[in-house]
Amino acid sequence: MRAIRRFTVRPVLPEPLAALGELAGNLRWSWHLETQDVFAHVDPELWRRLQDPVRLLGSVSPSRFEELAADHAFLERLGRVRDDLRGYLADDLWYQREVPDAPRAIAYFSPEFGIAAALPQYSGGLGILAGDHLKAASDLGVPIIGVGLLYRHGYFAQSLSREGWQQESYPVLDPDELPITALRDGDGTPAEIALAMPGGPDLRARIWVARVGRVPLLLLDTDVDQNPDHYSDVTDRLYGGGSEHRLRQELLLGVGGVRALREFSRLTGAPVPEVYHTNEGHAGFQGLERIRELTVGEDAGLGFDDALEMARASTVFTTHTPVPAGIDRFERTLIAQYFATEGGVLPGVPTDRVLALGAEDYDGGDPAVFNMAVMGFRLGQRANGVSQLHGHVSRDMFNGLWPAFDESEVPIGSITNGVHLPTWLAREFRELLDEAGADIDGDLGAFAQALDTVPFSRVWETKRDLRERLVMDARTRLRASWSKRGAVDAELGWIDEALSPDVLTIGFARRVPSYKRLTLMLRDKDRLKRLLLDPERPIQLVIAGKAHPADEGGKRLIQDLVRFADAADVRHRIVFLPNYDIGMAQQLYPGCDVWLNNPLRPYEACGTSGMKAALNGGLNLSILDGWWDEWYDGENGWAIPSADGVADPDKRDELEAAALYDLLEREIAPRFYDRNSEGVPVRWMEMMRHTLESLGPKVLATRMVRDYVGQLYAPAAASARALDGDFSGAIELAAWKRRVRDAWQGVRVEHVESHGVDEAAEVGAELNVQAHVALGGLTPDDVEVQLVYGRADADDQLRAVHSAALAPIEAFSGGRCAFTGTVRLDRAGPFGYTVRVVPRNPHLASTAELGLAALA
Numbered sequence: 001m002r003a004i005r006r007f008t009v010r011p012v013l014p015e016p017l018a019a020l021g022e023l024a025g026n027l028r029w030s031w032h033l034e035t036q037d038v039f040a041h042v043d044p045e046l047w048r049r050l051q052d053p054v055r056l057l058g059s060v061s062p063s064r065f066e067e068l069a070a071d072h073a074f075l076e077r078l079g080r081v082r083d084d085l086r087g088y089l090a091d092d093l094w095y096q097r098e099v100p101d102a103p104r105a106i107a108y109f110s111p112e113f114g115i116a117a118a119l120p121q122y123s124g125g126l127g128i129l130a131g132d133h134l135k136a137a138s139d140l141g142v143p144i145i146g147v148g149l150l151y152r153h154g155y156f157a158q159s160l161s162r163e164g165w166q167q168e169s170y171p172v173l174d175p176d177e178l179p180i181t182a183l184r185d186g187d188g189t190p191a192e193i194a195l196a197m198p199g200g201p202d203l204r205a206r207i208w209v210a211r212v213g214r215v216p217l218l219l220l221d222t223d224v225d226q227n228p229d230h231y232s233d234v235t236d237r238l239y240g241g242g243s244e245h246r247l248r249q250e251l252l253l254g255v256g257g258v259r260a261l262r263e264f265s266r267l268t269g270a271p272v273p274e275v276y277h278t279n280e281g282h283a284g285f286q287g288l289e290r291i292r293e294l295t296v297g298e299d300a301g302l303g304f305d306d307a308l309e310m311a312r313a314s315t316v317f318t319t320h321t322p323v324p325a326g327i328d329r330f331e332r333t334l335i336a337q338y339f340a341t342e343g344g345v346l347p348g349v350p351t352d353r354v355l356a357l358g359a360e361d362y363d364g365g366d367p368a369v370f371n372m373a374v375m376g377f378r379l380g381q382r383a384n385g386v387s388q389l390h391g392h393v394s395r396d397m398f399n400g401l402w403p404a405f406d407e408s409e410v411p412i413g414s415i416t417n418g419v420h421l422p423t424w425l426a427r428e429f430r431e432l433l434d435e436a437g438a439d440i441d442g443d444l445g446a447f448a449q450a451l452d453t454v455p456f457s458r459v460w461e462t463k464r465d466l467r468e469r470l471v472m473d474a475r476t477r478l479r480a481s482w483s484k485r486g487a488v489d490a491e492l493g494w495i496d497e498a499l500s501p502d503v504l505t506i507g508f509a510r511r512v513p514s515y516k517r518l519t520l521m522l523r524d525k526d527r528l529k530r531l532l533l534d535p536e537r538p539i540q541l542v543i544a545g546k547a548h549p550a551d552e553g554g555k556r557l558i559q560d561l562v563r564f565a566d567a568a569d570v571r572h573r574i575v576f577l578p579n580y581d582i583g584m585a586q587q588l589y590p591g592c593d594v595w596l597n598n599p600l601r602p603y604e605a606c607g608t609s610g611m612k613a614a615l616n617g618g619l620n621l622s623i624l625d626g627w628w629d630e631w632y633d634g635e636n637g638w639a640i641p642s643a644d645g646v647a648d649p650d651k652r653d654e655l656e657a658a659a660l661y662d663l664l665e666r667e668i669a670p671r672f673y674d675r676n677s678e679g680v681p682v683r684w685m686e687m688m689r690h691t692l693e694s695l696g697p698k699v700l701a702t703r704m705v706r707d708y709v710g711q712l713y714a715p716a717a718a719s720a721r722a723l724d725g726d727f728s729g730a731i732e733l734a735a736w737k738r739r740v741r742d743a744w745q746g747v748r749v750e751h752v753e754s755h756g757v758d759e760a761a762e763v764g765a766e767l768n769v770q771a772h773v774a775l776g777g778l779t780p781d782d783v784e785v786q787l788v789y790g791r792a793d794a795d796d797q798l799r800a801v802h803s804a805a806l807a808p809i810e811a812f813s814g815g816r817c818a819f820t821g822t823v824r825l826d827r828a829g830p831f832g833y834t835v836r837v838v839p840r841n842p843h844l845a846s847t848a849e850l851g852l853a854a855l856a
């Protein structure tokens, strides 16, 4: 029989246990061991299975609650942990103490958030990063408010068919069983936001709030009674459905997200954000909603250009996609339909202005598409990639938006991702470090120092325990997977012997897009087999990852791998574990000795799984891509040489796979099995220590969030404040930009003279330049005249450019002006220079911002 309705009955906790509800209501438990221990004490077996306080409290029997309510030792411990949470939520932390003129609040938009296995609202790295960002912000006291969607089925649950083909299932998530609460009006009715939809009724959404430590996370949910079915389905799945479905999700996230923030502030008194950070392009419409507020909203009155300046100043855009095919784009006609000035999502906002923001109106662009990344750059004054290499790749990829500038000058910076230590550091290591007295959250240096007080043999023993824990967990998962694949118990005896806690363990787990090359390791199957089965120095591989449900190619890769791993001769040394998620990840990283990553360079924007492995003493074996390109130092792991230059992809795979096997066979396995008399691999341990020392402080999400605050959030808030004050600054800036754009065709470098250097210049010589510039009606204050110089290549193109501002010295009739300045030649080799005029205004974050430059 099928129920016609379902709901969940929430448990009533006896009064003395009320604090359990308080603890369950804040996701801080997911990174706070003492809180986890309290829940484990409530019911160890249930806790082990569920790892979810809300469902745990929903399943415990009333008699057990009564028992606990009379247990004084437990009540005392519960009270302590509750007080600890209250203190954590109220204390002045880094942000309160050390960030002057800090933004009152920062909105952080993301299509996915990976916080805990108990709230499955993520597909991979982007979501985990967003979760770690919120957690680290909470630990630092940064007043972020997260904004996302609540997907009724999350992403999907993965299992395998008998033939090893990925099967997807979509279990329903009941909000009443999730660690979220509805935002409510004063009279208890759930708060809602509404979005106009072309040709239909309004799309309505409820607002759920998850508490991530100090950080509220607002999740919009269209599964409400007033919505017709096709609207209720807007938040059905993460990354499911076609292009219009995705557009509706993104409209809800961006436009609906801003409205949810306003409701949240109105109902809770939370500060209105001064900065809006969009994690990837999907939430880009938030900027349009803020323009609507300022132009046609209730207390509005700004022109579009003025409002655009306000929105830009306060927006930070992070791009994550170095693969051009991965950029989020829509048919322009679809956008035109949804943003019709009358009857569209944002009534009164001109369609042509919206379309212009996402237009690929540059060389090689497609006039028929609307590009969310391009809109991200146009709506955000500050933008970044997620590793140095990715920043470079992004500047190159989007150079077309600033064609007059060198790649190095494109205004896209980089902040390398990080991971949340308390979430990802194994409990066993945590206890080891606590024993050594290290306050590793507060002091980055303490992390490395603490290690010096622990003998190698202790660390190695701990690592073996973690490997063993992984082996046990993997066996349980394998057995469950095989049962699902239709095997009977009698066939599964071998699983008791699958994997070993003493064999060199290599992990590989990530989503399965083709650039990550799940099956590179299968390139030479015989060679891999020899490595797995080596009688003295075997390796074992633990592999996991989901392919997107529509990605047949990815599913075929999984099947290839599963078929290889199914073979009776190797199945004890290589396993594929279905349904990679945070819960599995937390077992996997600490249990691995080596973390393998072999993407096609440079398509891994950053990657974070290797960082999580490194925190747990894992050594990275990776292509020099993303973060590894930046922080590999020759001693903290291994670099798989990349054959970037080889055009034939097949040849490239072959070369890189061969290099991978060579490293495993000649360096990694020998070092792992090289033991001293106590059985400790001393050289291995030295690398492990060096890894923790060199990477430990860098890979932390707290480092990342501090970088965002210092380099992006605080400057964005300052820019927005400078434009405010009845918006006079924004109005002036918009007018100035119009004036500069209109005048620009008359701006010219007419004449350049140089002194002090001839053909045979030496290092140390000074080059003096005078330039005569026509200003086309602008004043010398409106422009910066620059001497741009650098290495000149064979066809006189400047590389690695620098620029120095020239000073105005003399004004002539007809709006012309002379400028002068000097640079020292501090490097030998081919040198070239030119003179360029760019717009100048204190409100610009970069001289490239307008994309305008007049070159000699």
Ligand SMILES: *Cc1c(COP(=O)(O)O)cnc(C)c1O
Pocket: 123, 124, 125, 126, 128, 509, 510, 511, 580, 581, 582, 585, 606, 607, 608, 609, 610, 612
């Ligand atoms: C860390 C993590 C990822 C991201 O891994 P990448 O290295 O960025 O591919 C994906 N899924 C889960 C569950 C993770 O914990």
